[in-house]
Amino acid sequence: MTDLLTTIITSPVAKKAGVPQPTPLRRYEPGAPVCEGPVLVTGTGPYAAQLREWAGQLGLGLAVAPVEGAGTADPTAGATSLNAPNEKVGAIVVDLSDATDPGDLAVLRTVAPSVKRLRPNGRVVVVGTDPAGLSDPAHVATQRALEGFVRSLGKELRAGATANHVLVRGEAWDGLRSAVEFFLSGRSAYVDGQVVRVNDAGGANSDILRPLEGKVALVTGAARGIGAEIAAVLARDGATIVAVDVPAAGESLARVANEIRGTALHLDVTSPDAGARMLEHTRSRYGRLDIVVHNAGITRDKLFVNMDESRWDSVLQVNLRSILRMNEAILRDDGLGEGGRMVCLASIAGIAGNRGQTNYGASKAGVIGLVTSTAAQVRDRGITVNAVAPGFIETDMTARIPFATREIGRRMNSLQQGGLPRDVAEAIAWLVQPGAAAVTGQVVRVCGQSLLGA
Ligand code: NAD
Numbered sequence: 001m002t003d004l005l006t007t008i009i010t011s012p013v014a015k016k017a018g019v020p021q022p023t024p025l026r027r028y029e030p031g032a033p034v035c036e037g038p039v040l041v042t043g044t045g046p047y048a049a050q051l052r053e054w055a056g057q058l059g060l061g062l063a064v065a066p067v068e069g070a071g072t073a074d075p076t077a078g079a080t081s082l083n084a085p086n087e088k089v090g091a092i093v094v095d096l097s098d099a100t101d102p103g104d105l106a107v108l109r110t111v112a113p114s115v116k117r118l119r120p121n122g123r124v125v126v127v128g129t130d131p132a133g134l135s136d137p138a139h140v141a142t143q144r145a146l147e148g149f150v151r152s153l154g155k156e157l158r159a160g161a162t163a164n165h166v167l168v169r170g171e172a173w174d175g176l177r178s179a180v181e182f183f184l185s186g187r188s189a190y191v192d193g194q195v196v197r198v199n200d201a202g203g204a205n206s207d208i209l210r211p212l213e214g215k216v217a218l219v220t221g222a223a224r225g226i227g228a229e230i231a232a233v234l235a236r237d238g239a240t241i242v243a244v245d246v247p248a249a250g251e252s253l254a255r256v257a258n259e260i261r262g263t264a265l266h267l268d269v270t271s272p273d274a275g276a277r278m279l280e281h282t283r284s285r286y287g288r289l290d291i292v293v294h295n296a297g298i299t300r301d302k303l304f305v306n307m308d309e310s311r312w313d314s315v316l317q318v319n320l321r322s323i324l325r326m327n328e329a330i331l332r333d334d335g336l337g338e339g340g341r342m343v344c345l346a347s348i349a350g351i352a353g354n355r356g357q358t359n360y361g362a363s364k365a366g367v368i369g370l371v372t373s374t375a376a377q378v379r380d381r382g383i384t385v386n387a388v389a390p391g392f393i394e395t396d397m398t399a400r401i402p403f404a405t406r407e408i409g410r411r412m413n414s415l416q417q418g419g420l421p422r423d424v425a426e427a428i429a430w431l432v433q434p435g436a437a438a439v440t441g442q443v444v445r446v447c448g449q450s451l452l453g454a
Pocket of ligand 1: 389396
């Protein structure tokens with residue numbers, strides 16, 4: 001989708017005048033390497049050696065940092081030395097999960113020369129320990145400092161490169177590997193400046209090309225926009241799809257379902273029996289339900305002082321109450337089974353707030369509350385519940401935003417462009433993988449590190 005401003009700023013005249021150009025993002029292609037190598041794995045933490053071995057197994061090639069310093073030595077023979085002129089690095093992973101004192105953060109500075117060598121669309125991932133599980137003030141402060149570092153570095157990187165942070169809690173190697181793979185890959189093209197926590201729940205390795213093989217996934221609001229793309233991406237990754245949307249969207253819903261050989265279910269998510277009907281449909285057709293993506297959502301914007309009851313109620317009903325009600329049925333014993341996955345669509349408006357969206361912001365903040373509390377309730381059953389909070393994504397919903405507001409929303413992020421529905425879908429496709437069992441109760445923003453909110 002090319003907008004007027006993109007046409008202007010990417011014109012030859014604008015390029016000649018030095019107007020900053022948005023970089024085409026590297027997006028996931030099945031079968032392609034996780035990222036362009038080589039990968040520099042450094043830091044003093046206990047996972048560095050395992051991460052190096054894992055990157056080697058993936059055939060990414062390893063790099064050795066161009067300066068001497070703590071944690072920069074790489075014992076692997078055949079690694080690319082970044083001392084050589086013109087050598088580039090595809091990704092940098094720094095494990096500082098053992099850092100306990102602010103002095104330990106000096107290791108970060110040794111990485112700076114390598115950051116200069118980062119390829120376009122390169123990646124920086126910093127591994128830390130979840131401060132929520134710590135008590136010593138210096139230890140907590142040091143680990144928390146990593147978050148500030150990552151978020152700031154994300155704002156400095158250019159040319160489609162991103163910086164993200166993984167926090168481990170307990171014996172979290174499986175979860176760490178899954179999260180690092182996501183952040184290095186093109187699945188995270190529009191995820192920048194984010195923090196993801198991984199716990200000790202493990203997570204089975206699955207088929208690289210079809211990690212969702214044999215799973216049945218239900219996606220609401222699937223007739224168009226982000227929902228249609230979620231359905232397509234989950235189907236590409238091996239899942240059988242039940243695509244849900246309102247009866248009025250019948251034709252486009254049928255098209256989406258046919259293209260991916262799924263089934264269409266026409267229902268309004270606000271109807272009292274929506275959850276029961278979804279279960280009945282999936283059980284009678286496929287005998288199981290493994291993945292639920294609560295994507296259906298609406299906006300009815302108005303300044304709060306002019307907000308009428310219908311705008312307020314409809315947004316709260318569709319975006320929030322319907323999920324609570326459907327979950328009563330879906331999360332009952334015979335609904336979503338052991339190892340199930342649920343992802344809800346939140347929004348940065350639910351984190352940062354947005355003018356004219358008191359109803360929408362309230363509903364999406366409510367979704368985040370619902371996700372964190374439900375995740376805790378079902379954790380013992382091996383079910384994960386997460387939220388994905390998109391920033392500015394190019395869809396019919398954002399095409400309706402007034403021109404000036406739309407252009408600001410589209411540009412005000414570290415990647416200087418809007419995201420695609422596919423970027424949201426890829427983040428969801430990762431969260432519902434068997435390998436992501438260690439990620440639950442999280443909010444992953446797919447916003448290019450929007451300047452709105454944290
Ligand atoms: P969209 O308007 O393009 O599509 C939403 C779909 O939901 C439509 O097919 C619609 O028919 C369906 N739907 C609406 N009410 C329904 C109901 N009662 N029952 C069943 N289906 C219903 O929206 P989108 O941009 O694709 O957004 C998808 C989700 O992502 C929404 O939850 C939205 O709030 C969220 N989101 C979008 C953006 C963005 O930039 N587009 C940003 C943040 C969050």
